[in-house]
Amino acid sequence: MRVMVMVRATEASERGDPPSAALLAAMGRFNEELAKAGILLAADGLRPSSAGARVRFSGKARTVVDGPFAEAKELVAGFWLWQVRSLDEAIEWVRRCPNPFEQGESEIEIRPLFEAEDFAPDADAGGART
Amino acid sequence: MPTDSIHRAVDAIWRIESPKLIASLTRMVRDIGLAEELAQDALVAALENWPDAGMPDNPAAWLMATAKRRAIDQMRRQQLQQRKHEQLGHDLVAEQEEGHADIADALDDDIGDDLLRLVFTSCHPVLSREARVALTLRVLGGLATDEIARAFLVPEATIAQRIVRAKKTLAAADVPFEVPRGPELAERLAAVLEVIYLVFNEGYSATAGDDWMRPALCEDALRLGRVLQGLMPEQAEVHGLVALMEIQASRSRARIGPNGEPILLLEQNRTLWDRLAIQRGLAALARADKLGGALGPYALQAAIAACHARARVADETDWARIASLYAVLAGVTPSPVVELNRAVAVAMASGPAEGLAIVDALAGESLLQNYHLLPSVRGDFLAKLGRHAEARGEFERAASLTRNERERAMLLSRAAACAADA
Structure with missing residues (x-):
């Protein structure tokens, strides 16, 4: 299964504060572990929401709203795409991740992707592991 | 943390750590079977310990230290036993200290080297292909015996026995725990890549039963392939294999129809292809x-x-x-199957008559005697050339040869279409 692992934004990330050299090194080591384990599919960091925009839909109308957006905790600051065997495995890997904001509070969210077998009519037949 | 979540966490940690544990332990005790037992002992210790004591900060290190302590105890017991048997008059203390120095060296060695040794040992040519696959999935993939059995649609006891025998064979043959060097390396690496690709193909296209795809095996193979990329970054064919698997796997979602029927490459909805997987595949190919x-x-x-x-x-x-790549491939690894694929490409590039000429030259190939794709491809060319009656016979023959029920249904429907056109 694949999971998207999202690092939630903080006030610091929304300010665009650069990570410390120590954190960069620790994250580098963590990413290396993910790659060595064969689970890392993709990874990237996102610029603060001030660099982004939203398009709001209301019936047929579309309104463009420029960033920044309030509620840093509900924004995403970066993500990975992993291929793991279970949600538990993803949780274990996230436990090993350095705190993305060092001493501060932060949260990482894990969300499984829909897979081909989710669309197959006989997903449970034939011993496909979940 | 509640006991249930500890158990789930331990299970996940086992999947991540067991290959490394078994690899390090095998180098210490020189026996995969014993190494696996020691690793599992450490796992049991964790399950006993952690619910009360709480999860350690670094559970991987805890498991490794526990397992290694047990391995050292085991080695000491063996040494003592050996000495008793041999009645040696040496200074025991001095020798034991020497032993400790060896063990300390062993602990410091790079884990990657041990993993690579484990890869080459579990894919050793002294084992049958089936045994290599089962052992590799078990010790390197971290899969349980029942999971391997389910994936390969065989009884659990069969896989269990295969793994037990494989370990005995390795021990009996005194297979050294090492990465082959020199001219032997290429040959042995080919055996490793073959095992990984066998696992992938088992998942990609089931050879028996009625389910078309068991995607988890594809993921296991890809994961092993990527691990090997990290361990042997200088080996071009490792990247070649990963490229092949990534690109094939990118089509997973497009190759099954709404009723579970297979959809051929050229009829697939390409917007369903996984572009990220393709990119990883192209990057690996470039490497x-x-x-x-x-x-x-x-x-x-x-x-x-x-x-x-x-x-x-x-x-x-x-x-x-x-077509030209297939011609090169036919030169590198001559095989009637490659020739059959070349026929398909040539037919697409230059017309079905040209393809048919290549296929007809394969008619006497004993290797393809019971291969359903030969009549299936020939039927396709004949149908395109308007020779419907002959095409129908080929599709029916192909249907009688395939072991995949969904594929059989597709071939029979093509035969029926030919009958209608004839």
């Missing part, structure tokens, strides 16, 4: 090329798969390039 491995059998097959991946619609496929 293989850069290392001078463009003519490796896996790199060539990946290059062919890449031709399809690069075509946004089926009509844009560069069939002439595919």
Whole structure:
């Protein structure tokens, strides 16, 4: 299964504060572990929401709203795409991740992707592991 | 943390850590079977310990330290036993200290080297292909016996026995725990890549039963392939194999229809292809090329798969390039199956009559006698040439040869269509 692992934004990330050299090194080591384990599919960091925009839909109308957006905790600051065997495995890997904001509070969210077998009519037949 | 979540966490940690544990322990005790037992003992210790004491900060290190302590105890017991038997008059204390120095060295050695040794040992040619696959999935994939059995549609006892025998065979043959060097390396690496690709194919296209795909095995194979990329970054064919698997796996979602029926490559909805997987595949292929491995059998097959991946619609496929890549592949690894694939490419590039000529030259091939794709491809060419009655016979023959029920249904429906057109 694949999971998207999202690092939630903080006030610091929304300010665009650069990570410390120590954190960069620790994250580098963590990413290396993910790659060595064969689970890392993709990874990237996102610029603060001030660099982004939203398009709001209301019936047929579309309104463009420029960033920044309030509620840093509900924004995403970066993500990975992993291929793991279970949600538990993803949780274990996230436990090993350095705190993305060092001493501060932060949260990482894990969300499984829909897979081909989710669309197959006989997903449970034939011993496909979940 | 509640006991249930500890158990789930331990299970996940086992999957991540067991290959490394078994690899390190095998180097210490020189026996995969014993190493696996020791690793599992450490796992049991964790399950006993952690619910009360709480999870350690670094559970991986805890498991490794516990397992190694047990391995050292085991080695000491063996040494003592041996000494008792041999009645040696040496200074025991001095020797034990020497022993400790060896063990300390062993602990410091790079874990990657041990993993690589484990890869080559579990894919050792002294084992049957089936045994290599089962043992590799068990010790390197971290899969339980029942999971391997389910994936391969065989009874659990069969897989359990296969693994037990494999370990005994390795011990009896005194297979050294090492990475082969020199001219032996290429041959042995080919055996490793073969095992990984067998696992992938088992998942990609089931050879028995009625389910078309068991995607988890594809993921296991890809994961092993990527691990090997990290362990042997200088080996072009490792990248070639990963490229091939990534590009093939990119089509997973497009190759099954709403009723579970297979959808052939050219009829697939290409917007369902996984572009990220294709990108990883093309990147791996570029690495293989850069290392001078463009003519490796896996790199060539990946290059062919890449031709399809690069075509946004089926009509844009560069069939002439595919046909020439198959011609090169036929030179590197001559096989009637490659020739059959070349026939398909040539037919697409230059017309079904040209393809039919190649297929007809394969008629006497004993290797293809019971291979359903030969009559299936021949039927396709004949149908395109308007020879419907002959085509129908070929599709029916193909249907009688395939072991995949969904494929059989598809072939029979093509036969019926030919009957209607005849």
